[in-house]
Amino acid sequence: MDVKSAITRARRGLREERRLYVVAVTSLAVAFICLGATLLGVTNLDAAATRWGQSGRITLFLKDDADPQDIAQLRVVLEGLADVDEVTHVTPTQARESFLEEADVGADLSSLPSEVFPASLEVALVQGVTRERSESIAMRLTQFRAVSDVESYGSWFQKLDNLLWGARMLAAGLAVLVMFCVVAVIGNTIRLAVARRRQEIEVMKLCGATNGFVRGPFVLEGMFQGFASSLLAILALLAGYLALHDSVDSTLAALTGSRVVFLGAWTLVAMLLGGAVIGAVGSAVSVRRYLAV
Amino acid sequence: MQGTKVVRPFPFFRAGQRASQPQLAKPILVLEDVYKFFRPDQPTLRGVDLSVERGEFVFITGPSGAGKSTLLKLVYRELRVDEGRVLFCGRDIARLTDKSIPFLRRNLGIVFQDFRIIDHWTVFENVAVALEIVSMPQRLIRSRVAEALERVGLAGRGPEQTSNLSGGEQQRVAVARAIVPEPALILADEPTGNLDPHLAIDILTLFEEINATGTTVLFATHDHSLISKRDHRLISIDDGRVSEAQQGLKHWQGSSGIHTLVG
Numbered sequence: 001m002d003v004k005s006a007i008t009r010a011r012r013g014l015r016e017e018r019r020l021y022v023v024a025v026t027s028l029a030v031a032f033i034c035l036g037a038t039l040l041g042v043t044n045l046d047a048a049a050t051r052w053g054q055s056g057r058i059t060l061f062l063k064d065d066a067d068p069q070d071i072a073q074l075r076v077v078l079e080g081l082a083d084v085d086e087v088t089h090v091t092p093t094q095a096r097e098s099f100l101e102e103a104d105v106g107a108d109l110s111s112l113p114s115e116v117f118p119a120s121l122e123v124a125l126v127q128g129v130t131r132e133r134s135e136s137i138a139m140r141l142t143q144f145r146a147v148s149d150v151e152s153y154g155s156w157f158q159k160l161d162n163l164l165w166g167a168r169m170l171a172a173g174l175a176v177l178v179m180f181c182v183v184a185v186i187g188n189t190i191r192l193a194v195a196r197r198r199q200e201i202e203v204m205k206l207c208g209a210t211n212g213f214v215r216g217p218f219v220l221e222g223m224f225q226g227f228a229s230s231l232l233a234i235l236a237l238l239a240g241y242l243a244l245h246d247s248v249d250s251t252l253a254a255l256t257g258s259r260v261v262f263l264g265a266w267t268l269v270a271m272l273l274g275g276a277v278i279g280a281v282g283s284a285v286s287v288r289r290y291l292a293v
Numbered sequence: 294m295q296g297t298k299v300v301r302p303f304p305f306f307r308a309g310q311r312a313s314q315p316q317l318a319k320p321i322l323v324l325e326d327v328y329k330f331f332r333p334d335q336p337t338l339r340g341v342d343l344s345v346e347r348g349e350f351v352f353i354t355g356p357s358g359a360g361k362s363t364l365l366k367l368v369y370r371e372l373r374v375d376e377g378r379v380l381f382c383g384r385d386i387a388r389l390t391d392k393s394i395p396f397l398r399r400n401l402g403i404v405f406q407d408f409r410i411i412d413h414w415t416v417f418e419n420v421a422v423a424l425e426i427v428s429m430p431q432r433l434i435r436s437r438v439a440e441a442l443e444r445v446g447l448a449g450r451g452p453e454q455t456s457n458l459s460g461g462e463q464q465r466v467a468v469a470r471a472i473v474p475e476p477a478l479i480l481a482d483e484p485t486g487n488l489d490p491h492l493a494i495d496i497l498t499l500f501e502e503i504n505a506t507g508t509t510v511l512f513a514t515h516d517h518s519l520i521s522k523r524d525h526r527l528i529s530i531d532d533g534r535v536s537e538a539q540q541g542l543k544h545w546q547g548s549s550g551i552h553t554l555v556g
């Protein structure tokens with residue numbers, strides 16, 4: 001196949017059928033935006049899960065009537081553990097202050113008395129402590145007299161894992177759906193383009209053009225549509241990300257301590273290449289079907 | 294015409310190769326006992342035998358629906374014979390695989406009644422397409438197209454939009470497209486059918502000039518005023534059979550008159 005001639009003819013085809021291709025690329029871009037947005041969700045959940053998983057911590061809520069001596073003893077025990085990095089005592093007053101500061105909920109809560117906030121020991125674990133390990137440490141700590149309740153955030157992690165799994169499945173399902181979408185839309189576009197160029201195809205065949213020569217530009221046009229629509233989707237997502245991440249970041253940082261991240265380089269490359277490849281394959285399949293040559 | 298090399302991957306005309314002596318001696322086109330059925334009971338062509346020598350100019354005539362177009366379609370493999378053989382340069386066309394058909398067609402120039410040129414292309418593009426399909430370098434395409442346009446009397450008209458041309462000029466563009474790859478055989482299916490008598494003679498003369506340079510021409514027409522003006526070999530198809538006169542209508546030996554001959 002003569003690639004140079006195919007490119008020249010594909011460019012001409014794109015120019016002459018501009019409207020057709022603008023419509024196709026726009027609708028495919030919407031499909032790619034849905035996929036990209038889901039992938040963005042997965043990426044961010046994944047990043048958050050990783051961050052939390054690495055900075056393991058346990059909160060020990062203390063009884064209101066706990067003996068200060070018991071608490072001191074507990075601290076000594078905790079600081080003696082190899083898995084523990086740091087222990088901080090949070091008094092009810094401190095808890096109230098940091099709550100009001102972080103939650104930023106308004107004036108009516110500032111009247112809350114500090115008694116509603118229990119005192120606690122914030123235990124930061126060293127890097128690399130597994131979740132199972134932190135669960136078992138938490139289990140043992142419940143037996144201390146001064147401790148009313150232990151939060152090891154295990155159920156949080158479970159929920160996050162479930163969420164992450166669900167998001168991944170959604171992304172995979174959407175990827176398949178988008179693939180079908182691309183094949184269907186490009187197939188339809190090619191069918192129209194073939195019908196419009198019926199005359200020139202006939203002339204080329206009569207002059208002795210091979211099937212490959214006739215099909216070449218259509219495959220390139222399909223490839224271009226796939227690539228252009230995924231690129232368009234990525235640009236739209238990037239624009240959305242840049243416009244929103246400042247405001248989203250501060251809220252998210254307050255809630256979870258993590259920041260919003262954009263799609264990774266490999267995901268972007270995969271989206272672009274995937275778009276181009278599916279576009280080329282889709283048009284190759286349909287040009288074979290509609291161009292009974 | 295001479296000098297430039299033509300890429301012809303069809304086996305008997307490989308790149309720039311001129312036909313060898315034994316090939317030159319053989320007829321360029323032979324039909325042996327050819328049958329073509331569109332309905333099982335009634336063949337459109339029945340037992341057609343025909344031999345065309347290199348460099349001949351042949352009129353093919355017969356009433357409407359006689360099978361003139363069908364005969365030509367068998368040669369450029371739009372259709373396949375049901376029985377018999379069609380030999381082009383000694384090779385059986387019916388046995389070609391679908392993949393080889395393009396290479397057969399690169400040795401043929403085909404012209405139709407309805408021109409079949411692309412309106413939204415320029416004159417140059419319409420002619421150049423016949424060379425682009427064999428991936429000829431652009432520089433060569435430009436000079437060969439200019440040369441072909443000059444031969445059909447459209448010198449310098451390359452950049453014009455085809456839709457602005459008159460019918461006669463459009464057919465000239467189609468002829469230029471047919472001759473630009475320097476085919477061995479030109480098939481013209483009623484090329485003057487859409488033109489007025491004066492222009493018809495012009496186009497006929499153009500085909501004769503092309504024939505004079507050594508290209509074989511099959512010219513299908515039912516316009517008997519054209520045929521009667523010339524002394525070319527005449528093949529008539531009627532009721533699926535061919536009969537012929539070696540030298541024009543004057544020498545026609547059939548019992549039937551001109552009018553049954555050309556419809």
Ligand SMILES: Nc1ncnc2c1ncn2[C@@H]1O[C@H](COP(=O)(O)OP(=O)(O)OP(=O)(O)O)[C@@H](O)[C@H]1O
Pocket residue numbers: 331337355356357358359360361362363364515
């Ligand atoms: N693809 C086809 N399917 C069925 N019948 C066909 C087909 N092609 C041609 N025929 C029939 O074969 C006969 C010969 O047709 P053809 O087109 O060869 O005639 P023709 O001599 O070229 O006529 P005209 O002078 O009107 O162009 C006609 O009866 C036509 O109906």
Ligand SMILES: [Mg+2]
Pocket residue numbers: 361362363482483
């Ligand atoms: Mg006909």
